[in-house]
Amino acid sequence: MESRVTPYVQVLYRSVARHEDFHPSDLDILRTAIKFNAEHGVTGILLRIDEQFFQALHGPVQHVDALMTRIAADDRHQNVEILLHEEAMDTSPFKDWSMSYDSILGFEQELGLQEDNTYPVITPDRARELIALFAKTATSVATYGSAFPYARLSGENDAAYLARLDGLV
Known part of the structure; x- marks a missing residue:
């Protein structure tokens, strides 16, 4: 019997949050992402950048695409814009983390709202650079931790992270 290799994808999207930074939403x-992603082999990081969400995802195409459909319908944010959706290697840049969370300042990467009230255009090459930056951020958080609310603690696995987040509810 011939085995079939599941194709993997990486996705980067941005959306505008409906609530302020570190809102309970x-x-x-x-918490929802950690549970879903852990069950479906999806990894990634969710970043708050000013009033925006940026999320990088990696995993089996059928699960990432189903997740993107759910994300697009989620009323906790608006204006979901897929910046990159492409085939990827089976090794995640986010190691075995089902999801991480952090925040970076938009001006550091010129990602914030511009003077004309628009967000900068993100080309596919720039999206790949951002995924690499976000993966580096995730690795840094894994090693050193983060001062931002809801971020992982250094060395914290998915189960411990989820248990801690559940305690914040």
Whole structure:
């Protein structure tokens, strides 16, 4: 019997949050993502950048695409814009983390709202750079932790992270 290899994808999207930074809805999004992603082999990071969400995802195409359909319908954010959706290697840049959370300042990467009230255009090459930056951020958080609310603690696995987040509800 011939085995079939599941194709993997990486996705980067941005959306506009309906609530301020570190609102309880961020915690709910994060807890839901950890549970779903852990069950379906999806990894990634959710970042708050000013009033925006940026999320990088990696995993089996059928699960990531189903997740993107759910994300697009989620009323906790609006204006979901897929910046990159492409085939990827089976090794995740986010190691075995089903999801992480952190925040970076938009001006550091020129990702914030511009003077004309628009967000910068993100080309596919720039999206790949951002995924690499976000993976580096996830690795840094895994090693050193983060000062931001809801972020993983250094060395914290999915189960411990989820248990801690559940305690914040």
